[in-house]
Amino acid sequence: MTRVLVVEDDPPIGSELVQALVGGGYQVSLAATGGGALEQARQSEPDLVLLDLGLPDVDGVLVCRRLRAVLPQAVIVVLTARTQEFEVVVALDAGADDYLTKPFRLTELLARLRAHLRRQSPPRQERSVSVGRLSLDLLARRVLIAGDEVVLRPKEFDLLAVLACHAGEVVTREELMDQVWDVNWFGPTKTLDVHVFALRRKLGDYGEDPRRITTVRGRGYRYEADL
Incomplete structure (x- = not known):
């Protein structure tokens, strides 16, 4: 229980x-x-x-x-x-x-x-994904930027994992809510924006450009493969 x-x-x-x-x-x-x-x-x-x-x-x-x-x-x-x-x-x-x-x-x-x-499992079953200086171990739930481990909360990790797995692609707000929170999510999606804000700031704290996570107005977000 x-x-x-x-x-x-x-x-x-x-x-x-x-x-x-x-x-x-x-x-x-x-x-x-x-x-x-x-x-x-x-x-x-x-x-x-x-x-x-x-x-x-x-x-x-x-x-x-x-x-x-x-x-x-x-x-x-x-x-x-x-x-x-x-x-x-x-x-x-x-x-x-x-x-x-x-x-x-x-x-x-x-x-x-x-x-x-x-929502207790990784968003994808691949072992790892890398984009530029960023590396994620999806099973161990670890994030490294240029070899330095980044401390993220569970939802921040899930959000970054979905975006990084689709680097260079737009991931809609609906898709992010479905994959990071739940397909049957009940309530406003402002929590997504707050998590993106916090995630950008943490990436910046570890030397990554916060602009890696781009807002695509009216659609969602994109993790830039090249910047």
């Missing part, structure tokens, strides 16, 4: 989330503070974490970063009332895989969780 940790300090919201998840067949634990979340994460090793960013004891972004260190393979979805895009990017950089802005519908939340849990 999939284990879910809900981190929410508002009792009515926390109770509603727990009831919905238990009804969906998940094994659920609840924490109301950042400290409690980290303690439970170490004890129960959840497969998935729902993390409210507005916690009473520790900033939610810091909790997210610490949870990612404790749970490198878990799916972390942040729940936030913060609507500024840079705040969402900070949470994604801290290790979150996705976010939902409050208020949200429980049906959308449950659909997203199912989508994330289904």
Whole structure:
């Protein structure tokens, strides 16, 4: 049974989330503070974490970063009332895989969780792919740029792998959502744009030109084979 940790300090919201998840067949634990979340994460090793960013004891972004260190393979979805895009990017950089802005519908939340849990395999079965200075080992899920290993979050790796496997070709937004998230993805695709933004910045941090990932207006994105 999939284990879910809900981190929410508002009792009515926390109770509603727990009831919905238990009804969906998940094994659920609840924490109301950042400290409690980290303690439970170490004890129960959840497969998935729902993390409210507005916690009473520790900033939610810091909790997210610490949870990612404790749970490198878990799916972390942040729940936030913060609507500024840079705040969402900070949470994604801290290790979150996705976010939902409050208020949200429980049906959308449950659909997203199912989508994330289904996406646990590499987008292609080839062992490796190389484009210029970039090399990806798809089975080991490692990325190298000119021999230096790049640290990426799971969705960032999946996104880069799809683009690199189709280097020089346009990959539509729909195809990226299908392959990186899920064919039955429920909700807006803004999370794709945020992940592309974060991925470009990380490539730049390792000396790769962020323009390698080109936006093709009205279509999607292309990883440039030559630049």
